Amino acid sequence: MNNRISSLFGIKFPIIQAGMIWCSGWKLTSAVSNAGGLGLLGAGSMEPIILEEHIRKCKNATSKPFGVNVPLIYSRVDEQFDIIIREGIKIVFTSAGNPTTWTTVLKQHGITVVHVIANVKSALKCEQSGVDAIVAEGFEAGGHNGKEETTTMTLIPLIRQTTNLPLIAAGGIATGRSMLAAIALGADGVQVGSRFVASEESSAHPAFKQKILEAGDGGTFLSMKKVVPVRLIRNSFFHQVHKLEDSGASPEDLKELLGRGRAKLGMFEGDTEDGELEIGQAAALIASILPAGEILNEMIAEFEHARKELGEYRIS
């Protein structure tokens, strides 16, 4: 039987590059798509006119399928979808919101729609709203995160028993071995974020990329739970957040500390102490900045190597 994710998107490898704010521009997206994965532009940090520019540049840079990730909480989502439809984009991942709001509209324009979730309830909502596939993202993932704190190891089997939709696992997946584990748990494919932030083509600031290489075990932490849970690197900004949280701060206090442009400051402009650095636990497993195509090829090679080993594993 063919791979449901590779078939759905017309790609070679069932590996999606997450559409992340400040990191996933046309360079990364086209590099991943050219190498046989599915690249996603991260619209969450793009003004509509910037998104339009990235879509056009991406089209010039690849003839392979690529898509756009749109977090539904942003204010100018309508304008973003206008552009996406006008530019003839055929793959959209929606996240951080309700899948029922946009799925029907997008599908009427012949768009394949995937929604990102972190719990069973949202998976059921996805099924009702008619999405083509689901990304289920565990607690170890970078950036915005579910309130249930369900990890990838628990979440994937839970979602697999909830729905028969094509399922993409995310959270903690940065190597061929973790891809193998995700497939073992019942996923059809994987979405990879952190590993691609640390790629040559990502638009993350070099100082941020360096911080990823340095982040070891326990180097990230889920914070801002009273506002929206987000996984961050432990830098000065994180410690300020943590101190406030420890003393029982209100959501308003936290929002005030966060202010505006904090993620851009850290991830795009490279202020690694006062900026917000969103990355997953998998950062601890990342030891090099590589071209995105090489990352993909390494993952597939390690997947096949580990699968062979697993075939030879003896119980006794």
Added chain:
Amino acid sequence: MNNRISSLFGIKFPIIQAGMIWCSGWKLTSAVSNAGGLGLLGAGSMEPIILEEHIRKCKNATSKPFGVNVPLIYSRVDEQFDIIIREGIKIVFTSAGNPTTWTTVLKQHGITVVHVIANVKSALKCEQSGVDAIVAEGFEAGGHNGKEETTTMTLIPLIRQTTNLPLIAAGGIATGRSMLAAIALGADGVQVGSRFVASEESSAHPAFKQKILEAGDGGTFLSMKKVVPVRLIRNSFFHQVHKLEDSGASPEDLKELLGRGRAKLGMFEGDTEDGELEIGQAAALIASILPAGEILNEMIAEFEHARKELGEYRIS
């Protein structure tokens, strides 16, 4: 090559039943060992004289290898080890403490020593102290938990690249599929806790077992982080803890709320609202109370089935 965990303990399946407080008495331990896994008595909730009784009853109930789990933080650890040595126990798992304190002494008595960890730093300490194997336990696990909050998906590859010691994965493992995922990540075997709490032979109160069946996605939460992180079922006691934490309570406030005997009250005496119910996220995947031997056989059958499927998985 033979399985390093099965060989180390002289067992049939590389599945360890976690030695859990209030749940792992001689009935569960002997049932697991008789069925081909490794049963562990949970000494953490036993007065020394009770431990002695359970060891003797377990010896009568099985001729197969079994062991004892000793959390090193308890006050009467010396007496427990005296009994363990006197009774000729040959397998000890230590947890919640420093592996250097007891490993040499135990090994001088011909005991195979395994230590439970949740981070890279402790894995290195295990190697230096000469333990025979490591249990690496992720954030999704029930009960006491690491401060780093590293999930099984991230922790296992991290520990695998840190040490070549035989490695047992724990946290979120309740089925053959999650066992397969853990092995794919680099573990040699698995330790299973929650699934065995929900067994016929466990000494958990029937009302607690029922709560496990009812716990869905997000049904547990990591709490008491300012004292020692512990994963609990969301009941009245949990909500009191959570409220205190949200308002910035001190460790002393939390300890006062916890009081004494709270875990016994919930897990052993069956007060599922005011008691402390320690269980892992995998509870969401548990739908039946079964004999421990049946749980083991189901896990192995599902493991082999899922491994066969994984062999047939197509990337394109």
